[in-house]
Amino acid sequence: GNSVTQMEGPVTLSEEAFLTINCTYTATGYPSLFWYVQYPGEGLQLLLKATKADDKGSNKGFEATYRKETTSFHLEKGSVQVSDSAVYFCALRGELAGGTSYGKLTFGQGTILTVHP
Amino acid sequence: ETGVTQSPTHLIKTRGQQVTLRCSSQSGHNTVSWYQQALGQGPQFIFQYYREEENGRGNFPPRFSGLQFPNYSSELNVNALELDDSALYLCASSLPPGEQYFGPGTRLTVT
Numbered sequence: 687g688n689s690v691t692q693m694e695g696p697v698t699l700s701e702e703a704f705l706t707i708n709c710t711y712t713a714t715g716y717p718s719l720f721w722y723v724q725y726p727g728e729g730l731q732l733l734l735k736a737t738k739a740d741d742k743g744s745n746k747g748f749e750a751t752y753r754k755e756t757t758s759f760h761l762e763k764g765s766v767q768v769s770d771s772a773v774y775f776c777a778l779r780g781e782l783a784g785g786t787s788y789g790k791l792t793f794g795q796g797t798i799l800t801v802h803p
Numbered sequence: 804e805t806g807v808t809q810s811p812t813h814l815i816k817t818r819g820q821q822v823t824l825r826c827s828s829q830s831g832h833n834t835v836s837w838y839q840q841a842l843g844q845g846p847q848f849i850f851q852y853y854r855e856e857e858n859g860r861g862n863f864p865p866r867f868s869g870l871q872f873p874n875y876s877s878e879l880n881v882n883a884l885e886l887d888d889s890a891l892y893l894c895a896s897s898l899p900p901g902e903q904y905f906g907p908g909t910r911l912t913v914t
Contacts, residue, residue, distance in 0.1 A: 729893055729905040730846070775845055790836065790859055791903060793845030
């Protein structure tokens with residue numbers, strides 16, 4: 687079945703440091719890939735996505751490139767801020783079945799990011 | 804445009820009891836998915852409803868059941884609560900093939 691593996695956390699950085707959170711996946715076919723962010727006490731917010739190989743998703747300074755050859759979707763940001771402190775989840779959605787059915791999301795275990803001033 | 808809402812925010816139940824959690828989908832969305840997020844873990848897919856029919860189920864026992872109403876809002880019911888059912892329950896609505904939008908969750912504590 688589908689699975690997602692994220693780098694072990696937590697990650698602690700100083701403001702303006704470079705961020706990388708590794709994510710690899712196992713899936714058949716051509717899944718869509720996502721990064722979600724969860725702030726304390728809140729639900730999940732979609733941060734970025736990529737739907738096919740070599741696509742780059744980007745939002746709010748975060749980027750991730752869909753690498754099918756390495757089955758990876760690593761999250762990067764060039765200069766983190768204190769406000770980026772949150773839990774980050776990598777997720778995949780399997781290829782859509784025929785008709786109008788919609789694939790479930792499979793999540794990694796999450797990576798806690800703490801950014802200090 | 805109103806986003807996904809869930810009620811209640813927090814809930815405390817005793818082992819063996821039953822609970823109903825509610826989710827109102829975003830306007831125009833006809834699909835609702837439910838996830839269980841245990842503390843320190845990623846969300847796990849429970850099931851999905853599309854146009855009032857169950858459309859896929861994860862590895863959860865039958866005591867987890869659901870409904871979707873004509874207005875596409877949804878309920879998650881859990882019978883015979885166990886301590887391990889303590890978690891954040893998230894619902895997400897979507898209009899396939901678009902993205903899933905998550906609500907703030909219901910925190911369930913079973914004592």
